Amino acid sequence: MTGFLELFGQSLPSLLGGLRVSALLTLVALLFGLPIATVLAFAARAKVAPIRVVAVVVIEIGRGIPALVLLYFMYFGLPDAGLTLPAFLSAAVALAFMVGAYCAEYLRGGFSAVPQGEIEGAQALGMSDFDTMRYVILPQGWRIALPGLMGFAILTFQSTSLAYNVTVRELMSITYSAASQNFQHLFMFLMAGLLYAIVSIPASWLSVLVEKRMAKHL
Template structure:
């Protein structure tokens, strides 16, 4: 127990820096991945063939391939094609892909559960297709998808630990390097685990709260 406290005091700041990297990797992947997911959500059912095939490709590969494979592909694979990215950039790219693919399916589910009568209502009023999407379909679809998107964000935050394999100095890789230089693996991984939980658990509460707030009109 003393050991745990000592490690926490001595290596806390380093682990905390790692946590900040994990969080920024999560936020960046969400910031790029969610808008892309919205585009793919429409893409997979689009009439335009090129758009549809591209969307299906990105969604299926993004969901089909493990995040770890995508990470390694971006970091170790792309240099073979003369594209060299920094570890952070390649991790960000890989997790953005994963986010876009998963969120596309979640958002598509949300959008499809908007009652068709409301779409008809807006057409009958003479509103354009774009306005119907913008004011009726997307706000409600996102609202329906939001709880599961927030749940996915928590999983993504935990998945950023995979980025240690491509040398991103995030929480897991900091813990690992502290462990390998001090052999204090047990306390350091306990602390790392607690730090992940300290973010994940309140985030889960937040998603429950958001769900309640957003269904006030029902």
């Protein structure tokens, strides 16, 4: 037991450092991915057919390609085209594209759920299509889609473990390196799983609370 406590004390600081990288990667992916999702969601509802088709194709490609393939494409594939990105940036771009594609569907559903009467009311007041989008559809659509977006943010955090495959020193990478040195794979991966759960489970509870609160006001 004493040996495990010593191993815990020795390993925890480095694992927490990896957890910070995982959290930062999640934050960057969401900061860039959610604006992309918003643009794609509106474009997918556009009246101009070419814009709508391009948006739907981008969404389906992003949803259809596994995240690991996107990571490999950014880190190993782009250098063949003369563009080399650092490991962290490659992972952030790949995850942001994934976030943009998947969350566009949540937002498109949210925008479609805005009551038609409110849109017609805005138009009756003389608001332009752009102002109706900005002041009526966008805030209400985001509010409706928020629980789903929060849920996907948790999945994005968990997906950062894939960045280990492109040499990002996140939680899974640190865990594997430490286990390779001390040969305590079971203990190390249990610690990593616990750290992921410490972040994911409360975030999941928060998502459920937000969903229930939103349901009372819809």
